[in-house]
Amino acid sequence: xxxxxxxxxxxxxxxxxxxxxxxxxxxxxxxxxxxxxxxxxxxxxxxxxxxxxxxxxxxxxxxxxxxxxxxxxxxxxxxxxxxxxxxxxxxxxxxxxxxxxxxxxxxxxxxxxxxxxxxxxxxxxxxxxxxxxxxxxxxxxxxxxxxxxxxxxxxxxxxxxxxxxxxxxxxxxxxxxxxxxxxxxxxxxxxxxxxxxxxxxxxxxxxxxxxxxxxxxxxxxxxxxxxxxxxxxxxxxxxxxxxxxxxxxxxxxxxxxxxxxxxxxxxxxxxxxxxxxxxxxxxxxxxxxxxxxxxxxxxxxxxxxxxxxxxxxxxxxxxxxxxxxxxxxxxxxxxxxxxxxxxxxxxxxxxxxxxxxxxxxxxxxxxxxxxxxxxxxxxxxxxxxxxxxxxxxxxxxxxxxxxxxxxxxxxxxxxxxxxxxxxxxxxx
Numbered sequence: 001x002x003x004x005x006x007x008x009x010x011x012x013x014x015x016x017x018x019x020x021x022x023x024x025x026x027x028x029x030x031x032x033x034x035x036x037x038x039x040x041x042x043x044x045x046x047x048x049x050x051x052x053x054x055x056x057x058x059x060x061x062x063x064x065x066x067x068x069x070x071x072x073x074x075x076x077x078x079x080x081x082x083x084x085x086x087x088x089x090x091x092x093x094x095x096x097x098x099x100x101x102x103x104x105x106x107x108x109x110x111x112x113x114x115x116x117x118x119x120x121x122x123x124x125x126x127x128x129x130x131x132x133x134x135x136x137x138x139x140x141x142x143x144x145x146x147x148x149x150x151x152x153x154x155x156x157x158x159x160x161x162x163x164x165x166x167x168x169x170x171x172x173x174x175x176x177x178x179x180x181x182x183x184x185x186x187x188x189x190x191x192x193x194x195x196x197x198x199x200x201x202x203x204x205x206x207x208x209x210x211x212x213x214x215x216x217x218x219x220x221x222x223x224x225x226x227x228x229x230x231x232x233x234x235x236x237x238x239x240x241x242x243x244x245x246x247x248x249x250x251x252x253x254x255x256x257x258x259x260x261x262x263x264x265x266x267x268x269x270x271x272x273x274x275x276x277x278x279x280x281x282x283x284x285x286x287x288x289x290x291x292x293x294x295x296x297x298x299x300x301x302x303x304x305x306x307x308x309x310x311x312x313x314x315x316x317x318x319x320x321x322x323x324x325x326x327x328x329x330x331x332x333x334x335x336x337x338x339x340x341x342x343x344x345x346x347x348x349x350x351x352x353x354x355x356x357x358x359x360x361x362x363x364x365x366x367x368x369x370x371x372x373x374x375x376x377x378x379x380x381x382x383x384x385x386x387x388x389x390x391x392x393x394x395x396x397x398x399x400x401x402x403x404x405x406x407x408x409x410x411x412x413x414x415x416x417x418x419x420x421x422x423x424x425x426x427x428x
Contacts, residue, residue: 009037023059027051034411041411052232053240053405057090057395060231065312069229070094078319083224084108084166084194087391090229091162091398104163109190111167112197114175115145119185122175131176131383132261138172140254150249152401161249162394170194173387174201177380195221198387203375215330216374219323223367226316227385229392231309235259235266239393240400241408249397256393257386266385269368272304273378276337276344284336286343294353304365305348306358313360320366321345327373341369 004015005028014036017029034041044050059068067074070089077086081095088096088104096104121141125134146164151157175185186201195217204210230236238259243252260266279289293302307314328338345361348354371381 007033009040012037019054021054023061041413043413047232047237052237052408053400054403055232055396055399056093057399058229058231058392060309062307062309063311065310065315067230067315074226074315075319078222078225081225082193082195083221083228083388086225086228087166090391090395105194107159107163108167108194111164112171112188112190114168114171114187118142118145118172119175122179122185125179127180127182131180131380132257132267132386134176134179135172135383135386136254136257136261138176139169139250139257142168143248143250146250152398158398165250165253165394166390169390170198170201170387173383174198176383177202177377180377180380193217195224213330215326219327219370220374222319222323223370223384224388226319226363227367227388229389229395233265234262235389236393236396239397240405243397243400244405244408246401249394252397253390253393256389260382260386260389266382266389268303268364269371269385270378270381272341272365272368273337273372273381275303276340279340280336284340286340286347290344290347290351302344302348302359304368305354305361307362310362311358313358314362316363317361317366320363320370321361324366324369324373327370331373333373335372338369338373341365 003018005018007014007016014033016033019027019029021027030042042050057070059071060066069077069086070093072089072095077089081089084104085095085101088100118138118141121138122134125137142165146161150161171188174188178185184206186204188197188201190197192200196212199212199216199220200210232240235256239252239256242255243249247255263271279286282288289300289302292298292300293305345365348359348361354360367385368378368381371384372378376384
C-alpha cells in the first residue's frame with residue numbers, strides 16, 4: 001500500500017499522508033487540507049469517519065466484536081483482573097506489579113475521606129434532583145477543595161490526583177444514592193476492598209448489619225471493568241476536548257459526566273428499563289413489541305439492542321449475559337420486568353429479522369437488568385456507568401495532555417444567509 005493518497009478537487013490533485021496504526025487501521029492525515037486547497041474542509045456529522053486523535057489506550061473492532069485495553073482482551077481482564085488493576089492499566093499503561101497494586105489500593109483508601117463541606121452541598125439538593133446532575137456538580141465542586149492544577153508531566157502529581165479522585169468518587173456516588181433514598185450518608189470502611197466498600201456504602205442500613213454477597217461483588221467488579229473505557233465515544237471525546245483547553249482534571253471529568261447523561265449514551269440502560277416498564281404497563285406482550293420494532297412505520301424503538309459501533313455481538317454483553325443469569329439465580333428475584341426482559345432477549349436471539357441484522361442485546365440491556373436486580377434505582381444506572389468509566393476518562397485526559405494535543409476547534413460548513421444590509425426597526 002502506498003503511504004500517500006491523492007484527492008482531486010476542482011481538477012487539482014492534492015497528496016496527503018496515510019498513517020497506519022498498530023492494528024493495521026489506516027487514516028488519511030488531512031491536517032493540511034484547508035491550507036493546501038484554499039479553504040476546503042471535510043464534513044462528517046457525528047464524526048462517524050473522523051479520527052480526532054492517536055491513542056494507545058483502547059482498541060475496538062466493531063465488525064469482529066473485539067475490545068482490548070492496552071492490548072489485553074476484555075474477556076481476559078473481566079475474568080482475571082479486578083477493577084483497580086484495570087484502572088491502573090488504563091491510566092499508567094501497564095498492569096501493576098504486586099507491590100504497585102498494594103500501594104495503589106492503600107493510597108486510594110487513604111484518599112477516600114471527603115471534606116464534610118461537600119456533605120453540605122449534598123444536603124442542599126432536593127430529593128427530586130436527578131442523580132447525574134448531583135454527581136456532576138459534586139465532581140466539579142471537588143476542584144474547590146483541591147485547588148492546585150494537575151501537572152501531568154509530574155508522575156507524583158498525576159498519581160496523587162488519580163488516587164484522590166478514585167478514592168473520593170465512590171463516596172460521592174453512594175451519597176447521591178442515599179440522598180435520594182433519605183438514608184444517612186456513609187463514609188465507608190477502609191477494611192474492605194474497593195468494590196465491597198462501594199456496595200456497603202450504598203446499601204448499609206442504619207439499623208442493620210450489612211452482609212456482603214460475593215456474587216454481587218464479583219458482578220459489580222465485572223460491570224465496572226466492562227465500562228472502564230470504550231475508545232472515542234461522546235463522553236470521552238468531551239473529556240479530551242474540554243481538557244485540550246487546559247481545563248483541570250476534575251472540571252473535565254464533570255463535563256464527561258454531563259455528556260454521559262444523555263439517553264443515547266450512558267442513559268441507554270436507564271432507557272431500557274423505562275421501555276420494559278412501558279411494555280409491562282401495556283400488558284407485557286413481548287411478541288407485540290417485537291413486531292412493533294420490526295415495523296418501519298411504527299415509532300417504537302427497541303432499546304438495548306444493536307450498537308453504533310459493534311456490527312457483531314458486543315463482547316461486553318456476552319460476559320454480562322452470564323453474569324445476569326448468575327445474579328438473578330442467586331437472588332431468586334421474581335420480577336415481572338425482568339421476566340419481560342428475558343422474554344425479549346430470547347425472542348431477539350431466535351428471530352431471523354434481528355439475527356440477520358445483528359441486533360443482539362447489548363451491554364446496556366444486561367447492565368440495566370443486573371442493576372435492577374441488585375436494588376439500584378433506575379435513575380442511578382448512569383451514575384454507576386460513570387463510576388466504571390472514571391479511569392478511562394482519566395487515562396484519556398492524561399494521554400491528551402502528555403501528547404500536547406492542540407485545543408479542539410472543529411470547523412463548520414456555513415449554510416446561513418449571505419451578506420445583507422441592516423433594516424431599521426421602523427422599516428421592518
